Amino acid sequence: MTDEVLLQVSELSVAYAGKKVVTNVSLEVRARQIVVVLGPNGAGKTTLLKGLYGLIEEREGSVMLGEHDISDNGPRRNMAAGIGYVPQGGTVFPDLTVEENLKLCSRGIGSPSEAYDQMYEIFPSLKRRRKQRARVLSGGEKQMLAIGMGLMPEPKLLLVDEPSIGLSPALADQVFQTLTTVNATVGTAIVIVEQAVDRALEAAGYAYVMRAGQIVYGGTPGSVDVDAISSRAVPNREASTQGTPERAQEA
DSSP: OOOEEEEEEEEEEETTTTTTEEEEEEEEEETEEEEEHHHHHHHHHHHHHHHHTSSSSEEEEEEETTTTEEOOOOOOHHHHTTTEETTTTTTOTTTTTTHHHHHHHHTOOSOHHHHHHHHHHHHHHHHHTTTBBBBGHHHHHHHHHHHHHHHHOSSEEEEEEEETTTHHHHHHHHHHHHHHHHHHHHHHOEEEOOOOOOHHHHHHHHEEEETTTTEEEOGGGGGGGGGGGTTSOOSSSSSOSEEEESSSSOO
């Protein structure tokens, strides 16, 4: 794994109608790395992802993708720059077929047919159902399709919001296994916001914990105190570390 920093976030704040939900967050993601962002409901995790992808315009601070400043980018420019986004709940277009959903996200890539082949290799169940409307898919299949849609533009970085939400433990395990496979085989760096702490930490190379819109800890998965994440205690086994890591480990 390279130590190259792919995403560098410095003092990012994100607000709704003038009210800050995320305040002065700094973090980094290295190439080919899986990073998880943990924390209780209302911690600002989803808002952080939306701010990074440019879905929320009220934001301050610096966001760098490699050497490119994307701080002011909207979603379309961020997708072109190499960022994919998978929202909560397996969001797909229910009246379109699996292949039509994928096609919508294939604009701007060199060979959509090769991208289809790659998605069907990663998600064999989608290949079998490629001509069926997305509305008939199971919850797990919809989540897989949503991830496939995020991967179609061949991003360097994929932002994934609560991939296990609404899924059975077995399906959630399958989704996380797919994400780790994508990371290992394709090399896509992934940021996962998740409340299923144990499952997320198993997949991660680095973990951040948010509370009340701020990063309260950043460290390796083994250093995170799982029992403290939903409490007021600082969720690490030793000293709290805020900001970017000195060195992120391989996923």
